[in-house]
Amino acid sequence: xxxxxxxxxxxxxxxxxxxxxxxxxxxxxxxxxxxxxxxxxxxxxxxxxxxxxxxxxxxxxxxxxxxxxxxxxxxxxxxxxxxxxxxxxxxxxxxxxxxxxxxxxxxxxxxxxxxxxxxxxxxxxxxxxxxxxxxxxxxxxxxxxxxxxxxxxxxxxxxxxxxxxxxxxxxxxxxxxxxxxxxxxxxxxxxxxxxxxxxxxxxxxxxxxxxxxxxxxxxxxxxxxxxxxxxxxxxxxxxxxxxxxxxxxxxxxxxxxxxxxxxxxxxxxxxxxxxxxxxxxxxxxxxxxxxxxxxxxxxxxx
Amino acid sequence: xxxxxxxxxxxxxxxxxxxxxxxxxxxxxxxxxxxxxxxxxxxxxxxxxxxxxxxxxxxxxxxxxxxxxxxxxxxxxxxxxxxxxxxxxxxxxxxxxxxxxxxxxxxxxxxxxxxxxxxxxxxxxxxxxxxxxxxxxxxxxxxxxxxxxxxxxxxxxxxxxxxxxxxxxxxxxxxxxxxxxxxxxxxxxxxxxxxxxxxxxxxxxxxxxxxxxxxxxxxxxxxxxxxxxxxxxxxx
Numbered sequence: 001x002x003x004x005x006x007x008x009x010x011x012x013x014x015x016x017x018x019x020x021x022x023x024x025x026x027x028x029x030x031x032x033x034x035x036x037x038x039x040x041x042x043x044x045x046x047x048x049x050x051x052x053x054x055x056x057x058x059x060x061x062x063x064x065x066x067x068x069x070x071x072x073x074x075x076x077x078x079x080x081x082x083x084x085x086x087x088x089x090x091x092x093x094x095x096x097x098x099x100x101x102x103x104x105x106x107x108x109x110x111x112x113x114x115x116x117x118x119x120x121x122x123x124x125x126x127x128x129x130x131x132x133x134x135x136x137x138x139x140x141x142x143x144x145x146x147x148x149x150x151x152x153x154x155x156x157x158x159x160x161x162x163x164x165x166x167x168x169x170x171x172x173x174x175x176x177x178x179x180x181x182x183x184x185x186x187x188x189x190x191x192x193x194x195x196x197x198x199x200x201x202x203x204x205x206x207x208x209x210x211x212x213x214x215x216x217x218x219x220x221x222x223x224x225x226x227x228x229x230x231x232x233x234x235x236x237x238x239x240x241x242x243x244x245x246x247x248x249x250x251x252x253x254x255x256x257x258x259x260x261x262x263x264x265x266x267x268x269x270x271x272x273x274x275x276x277x278x279x280x281x282x283x284x285x286x287x288x289x290x291x292x293x294x295x296x297x298x299x300x301x302x
Numbered sequence: 303x304x305x306x307x308x309x310x311x312x313x314x315x316x317x318x319x320x321x322x323x324x325x326x327x328x329x330x331x332x333x334x335x336x337x338x339x340x341x342x343x344x345x346x347x348x349x350x351x352x353x354x355x356x357x358x359x360x361x362x363x364x365x366x367x368x369x370x371x372x373x374x375x376x377x378x379x380x381x382x383x384x385x386x387x388x389x390x391x392x393x394x395x396x397x398x399x400x401x402x403x404x405x406x407x408x409x410x411x412x413x414x415x416x417x418x419x420x421x422x423x424x425x426x427x428x429x430x431x432x433x434x435x436x437x438x439x440x441x442x443x444x445x446x447x448x449x450x451x452x453x454x455x456x457x458x459x460x461x462x463x464x465x466x467x468x469x470x471x472x473x474x475x476x477x478x479x480x481x482x483x484x485x486x487x488x489x490x491x492x493x494x495x496x497x498x499x500x501x502x503x504x505x506x507x508x509x510x511x512x513x514x515x516x517x518x519x520x521x522x523x524x525x526x527x528x529x530x531x532x533x534x535x536x537x538x
Binding site for chain 1: 351374377378379380381385391392393395404405407408409410411412413452453456
């Protein structure tokens with residue numbers, strides 16, 4: 001019985017929220033437009049971050065740690081097995097000193113004849129370790145390299161320290177920028193919603209007073225405004241995603257060459273279902289949060 | 303139904319709206335609250351439905367102590383009370399039936415039952431042909447009948463009316479009073495604030511007279527109708 005009454009009250013509040021929107025459609029349109037613009041900005045940024053992260057991830061896949069062997073190291077198979085068992089190691093390739101010399105010749109190309117004067121192969125044998133994403137972060141990679149260096153038969157390790165450091169810095173910068181932009185937009189958009197709901201509260205002051213007069217409690221009075229905020233936020237997010245998708249489609253032919261240069265592919269990835277749902281939830285949360293903010297001071301006793 | 307013990311309402315600057323009011327109103331009584339403008343009638347009614355708290359003293363309505371009541375428990379009290387105002391306080395953008403339905407919506411009644419009860423109440427008050435009209439399309443008397451329907455549709459045990467006929471011509475005023483009297487006859491405790499002498503003369507009910515915030519006279523119904531020099535009960 002209690003559940004039925006709760007459902008009835010929610011339905012009544014939904015009807016009241018829709019009535020509120022119908023009674024002031026211009027305010028609703030202005031609010032949704034402003035929110036959509038903000039969410040479009042946020043969505044565009046997230047889309048860029050998502051694609052750049054993908055690019056960085058691809059670069060990261062090529063990251064290798066090279067472990068050079070002592071000159072006298074003999075039990076190569078056992079060492080290879082031990083290395084491949086280490087956490088985060090995806091593959092281990094043994095490169096003999098002869099293979100290393102062949103590679104060097106290929107790299108030197110026309111200048112390879114400088115190697116002809118050598119009376120013996122000076123290059124050490126090595127293992128090339130392909131690393132998983134968990135070892136692409138600077139700190140963990142440094143620790144891992146030390147661990148490998150400490151193994152018997154390993155003389156020295158090398159990895160793309162500079163690249164790893166840059167990779168970490170770029171990712172961190174993007175994440176901080178994203179966080180800052182997110183918080184900034186949330187504040188702006190939350191304030192917009194709060195202002196809109198406050199307008200709605202003012203315009204429905206009489207209705208609220210009468211509701212209170214006939215025994216409406218705080219939840220009954222506030223719930224329609226929360227629902228109205230949620231509808232505004234949800235519609236704004238849907239509009240923002242649709243606009244972003246349209247701009248995405250329109251922009252691809254124009255930006256094709258630039259995208260190939262920047263991302264290494266002509267068609268970047270659009271949001272998946274989860275990301276779109278998350279953006280809608282952000283919109284709804286903004287709507288409800290803004291409504292809560294504007295109703296903080298609503299007097300209980302009238 | 304109502305007990306007031308030395309209740310006072312004092313505003314900033316030591317301005318008294320009500321002073322030392324003590325009275326008891328029994329369940330099922332019909333009481334007129336009268337006095338000149340500014341005597342404190344509206345303040346007293348507002349305290350009875352929890353819109354104001356007394357500065358000192360105690361007020362008990364339907365077993366609830368208004369003085370100690372928290373804001374969150376006021377709605378529960380108000381669902382036991384129907385209130386009518388001089389200016390009707392109807393929602394202009396809602397139909398007549400929706401204006402009445404609001405009371406039942408808040409009480410959590412099902413939609414089908416809301417329609418049925420609101421229609422029945424409006425038909426009983428002679429507004430069956432006005433269900434889907436907006437309040438603006440109605441006369442003053444009709445609007446007040448809608449307000450009464452809204453106040454009574456939930457069968458409250460207590461009805462408070464603040465100058466319910468103040469904006470109406472004499473014929474319509476009597477019409478409204480007859481409706482209120484009918485609610486009383488069905489068992490509702492009724493308090494009507496008015497300074498209209500014609501109503502007071504027509505309905506021989508208990509009369510509480512306020513003057514500058516003080517209860518100066520409490521006349522029992524059996525002392526009516528009498529001419530000049532009506533007997534007055536001693537104040538409690």
